[in-house]
Each structure stands twice: as structure tokens, then as C-alpha cells.
Amino acid sequence: EPEVTQTPSHQVTQMGQEVILRCVPISNHLYFYWYRQILGQKVEFLVSFYNNEISEKSEIFDDQFSVERPDGSNFTLKIRSTKLEDSAMYFCASSEGQGAGGYTFGSGTRLTVV
Amino acid sequence: DQQVKQNSPSLSVQEGRISILNCDYTNSMFDYFLWYKKYPAEGPTFLISISSIKDKNEDGRFTVFLNKSAKHLSLHIVPSQPGDSAVYFCAAKASGTYKYIFGTGTRLKVLA
Numbered sequence: 001e002p003e004v005t006q007t008p009s010h011q012v013t014q015m016g017q018e019v020i021l022r023c024v025p026i027s028n029h030l031y032f033y034w035y036r037q038i039l040g041q042k043v044e045f046l047v048s049f050y051n052n053e054i055s056e057k058s059e060i061f062d063d064q065f066s067v068e069r070p071d072g073s074n075f076t077l078k079i080r081s082t083k084l085e086d087s088a089m090y091f092c093a094s095s096e097g098q099g100a101g102g103y104t105f106g107s108g109t110r111l112t113v114v
Numbered sequence: 115d116q117q118v119k120q121n122s123p124s125l126s127v128q129e130g131r132i133s134i135l136n137c138d139y140t141n142s143m144f145d146y147f148l149w150y151k152k153y154p155a156e157g158p159t160f161l162i163s164i165s166s167i168k169d170k171n172e173d174g175r176f177t178v179f180l181n182k183s184a185k186h187l188s189l190h191i192v193p194s195q196p197g198d199s200a201v202y203f204c205a206a207k208a209s210g211t212y213k214y215i216f217g218t219g220t221r222l223k224v225l226a
Contacts, residue, residue, distance in 0.1 A: 004157075031212065042219075043158065043163030043203065049210035056212040091157050098212060102148050 006092050006106035007047070008092055013082050021077045021109045023092030032075045033103060034067065038061075049075065051096075064105040069094040082113045117141045118206050120217035126226050133191040135220050137204035140185065144206040148214065149178060149189045151200045158203060162189070194224045 001095050008036040034046040039090050047057040049067055064080045075094075079086055089110050093103035119138045127133045135149075145166035150158035162169040164187065166176045171178050177190045191198055201221050205214040 006157075023194075033212070043205075043216040045213040045215070050212075058213065102150070102163055103214075105150075105157035105158065107155070107157045 002104070004092055004094055004104050004106035006090075006109050008109060009107070010110045011112070013111070015084060015113055019079050019081075019082055019111065021090050021092075021111070023075045023077070023106055024073050025060050025075055025092065025094030026104055027073070029094035029096050029104070031055075031098055032069070033095075033096045034077045035091045035093065035105075036064075036088040036092065037083075037108075038088040046077070046090075079111075083112075084113050087111055087113045117144075118204060118215045118217040120202075120204060120208040120220050122220050124221040124223070125220070126223045126225060127194045129196055130193045133189075133194045133198065133222055133224065135189040135191075135202050135204075135222065138185060138187075139187075139206050141206070141208065141215075142185070142217075145189050145209050146207050147178070147180060148175070150203045150216075152198050152203060152219070161202075178189045178219075186198065187208055190223045193224075194222075194226050196224050198222060199224050 007022045033064040036041045036087040045058050046059045048055045064076045068076050091108045092106045095103045148163045149161045154156045162173050162176045162178050162181050169180050180187045201219040203216050203219045205216045207214045
């Protein structure tokens, strides 16, 4: 079964450092997403990406965040200057369409900011 | 943001019986709904979806019911199996947006 692949599975970084989280979505999917889950809290939407541009973003997704699809297969989330409160599980997801069909999520990257 | 609520943090059910997981929402603009299952250290796994033009959708042991007037949906698992033990999330979105709003999850434990 096709999978969304995320690397690394766990990243530890110093506060203030830049991190890049990487994702390989399912190859025929056109819509890409990042969500995050802070420990003990809900899964929260960060951003959606379609046709090489951001289609929607949440209030969490401020100027320190950016996304990119640098080639035909990878989809990255960059956090420019990490804060302690950025520590969370970050999930990448992809979907064929925008509608009622579910996303396929990756298994997540656990980001720990120290 | 309490637009999607799962009021039961946990549920225990005997193997073979029915599991019923509930979800309430407040935003009447929501018209697509999903259920996900999540195991520890894994990403959410899509289970089943429903759009607001339907009131029921069935896939094998999983059935989702939508009551639009009550702004309530439920997931029925029949029969429940020990492998179903996981955290179940409902999620909802409005048409024209890309963003799903997730509930806080219900931890289901199926006892052998």
C-alpha cells in the first residue's frame, strides 16, 4: 500500500536553530499538508499546499515556518528559529483531492527543542 | 478551538461487542467528516469518511452515522477486536477549505 514517508523520525535541536522536516508524499497525490500534535493536545492543521503554492494556512503557521516542494517528490517544512513551544509531533499528509476522502498521514517526526 | 469535541476520553469494550465512539461539532458549515485511528508512535490512519449529503456510510466492520440536526456523528465498530485498541479521532471540515479540525480523541480498549 502506498505510504507517506517522513524523515527523520526524531529530531533534537537547540532553541534558535533552523530545522527542516522532510516528507515524501504518495506519488499521484496533488495536495500536501502539515499538521502537528503537541504532547497531550489535539492534532492541529498548519498548512496545505497545492499546485506549488500554499492554499491555506493556520494562525500557527507564522513567518518562522515555510514549506517547499523542491523537486517532484519531496515536501519540506522549515522552521527558521525554533522555540521550546515548537516541540511536537509533526505529521505530513497527502491526498488525491480536496474532498471527503481521507488524507494519508506519515508516521510523523518528533521534534524536541532544547 | 472547541469546534469538534469527543467528550469520552476513553472507552473499554469486550471483544466481539459493539464499540460506539461519539463526536459532536458546533460549526454548521462543516460538511465533510473523517474518522482516524492512531497507534502510539505512528501517524493517524484513515478509517472512514462521510459527507453531509449522507447520514450513514459503511465499510466492513466500521459504520459512521451523521445526525446533522444534532451536529453529532458516531463510529460503530462491530464486532470489536483487540487489534482495534487505539486512539480514535474524528475530524471535520467545511467545503472550500483544506483544513480539518480534529477532536481530542477517544482511547478505545478492546478486552479479550
